[in-house]
Amino acid sequence: MILEVAILDVKNGLEINFEKDFTLASQYISAAIGYKGHSLQKCMERSSRYILLVNWQNLDSHEVGFRKSIEYEKWKALLHKYYDPFPTVEHYETVFENNI
Amino acid sequence: MILEVAILDVKNGLEINFEKDFTLASQYISAAIGYKGHSLQKCMERSSRYILLVNWQNLDSHEVGFRKSIEYEKWKALLHKYYDPFPTVEHYETVFENNI
Numbered sequence: 001m002i003l004e005v006a007i008l009d010v011k012n013g014l015e016i017n018f019e020k021d022f023t024l025a026s027q028y029i030s031a032a033i034g035y036k037g038h039s040l041q042k043c044m045e046r047s048s049r050y051i052l053l054v055n056w057q058n059l060d061s062h063e064v065g066f067r068k069s070i071e072y073e074k075w076k077a078l079l080h081k082y083y084d085p086f087p088t089v090e091h092y093e094t095v096f097e098n099n100i
Numbered sequence: 101m102i103l104e105v106a107i108l109d110v111k112n113g114l115e116i117n118f119e120k121d122f123t124l125a126s127q128y129i130s131a132a133i134g135y136k137g138h139s140l141q142k143c144m145e146r147s148s149r150y151i152l153l154v155n156w157q158n159l160d161s162h163e164v165g166f167r168k169s170i171e172y173e174k175w176k177a178l179l180h181k182y183y184d185p186f187p188t189v190e191h192y193e194t195v196f197e198n199n200i
Contacts (some may be wrong), residue, residue, distance in 0.1 A: 090144070
């Protein structure tokens with residue numbers, strides 16, 4: 001399992017629309033093979049900043065399976081217009097974990 | 101519940117030492133009141149980058165409870181020497197979540 005991480009800076013004033021469209025778009029990412037859950041979280045220090053966290057089976061589930069799908073085109077059409085700057089996406093693997 | 105997020109850039113060549121000291125230091129953060137779990141994850145695109153994710157009961161659990169504790173001094177003594185640049189820490193609240 002890997003974690004996709006993207007810090008999303010949304011254009012000022014569009015936060016509520018973005019959150020609504022994110023909820024709609026979630027159906028497209030959730031349908032991908034190898035998708036293992038995701039969350040959108042809002043920054044407490046900067047009101048137009050969010051973090052997207054997505055669990056994937058492996059890197060290809062995201063970069064090939066999802067990004068080359070029709071669902072990704074629908075995700076993009078709903079969400080990409082909100083970002084400024086366009087976000088950098090990174091992937092992470094667990095080194096240490098303690099869940100209580 | 102809130103999520104603390106810090107992107108950690110570790111000095112080149114010190115990654116293995118950092119990971120060992122992080123495991124040691126984890127006992128100090130885990131002892132804090134309001135601590136709800138944490139993970140350290142390593143970036144697949146940049147080998148000296150990590151992300152620290154910590155779940156806290158609320159902002160004060162982190163900023164007052166932990167940061168003003170003796171345990172935080174021990175955490176700092178083990179870990180702060182590894183970072184370049186010194187990381188920015190942000191806190192996030194869930195907007196949307198789908199765990200499968």
